[in-house]
Amino acid sequence: MRFIALGTADVIGGFGSWRMWWMLAKNDVARRYRRSRIGQLWLTLSMAVTVLGMGLVYSLLFNIPIASYLPHVGVGLVLWGMIAGILTESCLSFTENENIMRQIALPRFTYLLRTIARNLFVFGHNLIILPVVFLACGTAINANMFLFLPGLLLVLANLAWAGYLLAILSARFRDIPQIIQSLIQVAFFVSPVVFKPAQLPPNHPVLILNPFASMLDVMREPLLGHLPSLTAYAILLGLLVVGWLVSLAFAGKYSHRVVYWL
Template structure:
């Protein structure tokens, strides 16, 4: 048994020693890892699709259980909250649908990223695959789920008379920015949660709190002028509004895109520092 472990781990140990021997080469190897990760798109695409199929294996509705559960949530919560907030249901439910579907994408990427490397332990211990591959796997999994969820929107828009608008194209830009920050933030979460195994539970609780303090179920217009500025410093609000607002026919303000750009910049810096420094240690933490 010991000889088998030595045979399997020998290439990994040799590779790790080679990487740690050359400090200045860490940046180059980290950058190569990211490039090779994007180039091996067939791997992370098949892994992400496989995760969706495995989750709903032997289910009659399959992946469309996601769509059904989202539709039920929007109908139930939209009816109740529109009465609580004293909002016209024909305006509130389309708002809730766009924000909640976008939120499921953002929160799903964050939560799944906490186990990205842990879930890929079998691959990482046996093959020298790019680490970034498994972050892209998380993005594929959640964007496919988002594609199933967004099927609900045309039905809701048709029922409540939301007309098509050219601003819908701006929502595509918002999704691209979510993918960028999702990759960077997912890399940070994956590295830290692989090293500190208590962090996934902390991050899950944090995401639950973020749901209530972000304009998902409530609208910014309902807040007093004196507290609206707090929404500006909430990065989740910026990425929510970059998708939900254009879908409702409105363009977000410049401050929303500025907040999103600042979040991406900070995430890129943190992700690069962590990935460059600890990439070769990930296998040892598994």
């Protein structure tokens, strides 16, 4: 319990330092496209080209009408970009902030929030694509779309505990980022990003045992005007409780050593 209390104090302190991680996250995105003529619009253009290209190719491969398939793959790629970006970059949350951590005593969770906020800025740019796709394909809009926000918050809460754990482990073991990046690439192909869950039998292990499938379900289905699966909510809520208990205990015991591992 003592370690959980220490980990909780660090997380609360991280949220309290919101001015710091918010400013750093905005600067990260702006710096990436400094001196570019169209600046951060490159984020949107790059994703738009990917969505259109994969939508055309896979609709032919799966023999699915483009008007039905393009919204599915468009939402899937935009959401996957956020999920994969947060997890892979969380591994570097401490190592890329080494100079700051050695000079300023801030809660360690502050640096993870910088990573999450940076990816949310990118995600916000990419979301602009979806209304255009929906309009072009005639996707119906209804009240189910309001369920997207609680689904997004549930996913971010799960990514936060996983990212916190990975950031600490990566500071100690420098092979972790490469391992996670490889696993994320594999997860892309076994998660319903480009294929539809309906193409698999009900309760298929890929949908039940793969937490990424549940994350996509609670966010993508509302955007497409459908109700998410209650099973997906149950899986993510279970992971949320267990994951945060483990992550807080681990952080309370080891996060103070991170500065010595850098």
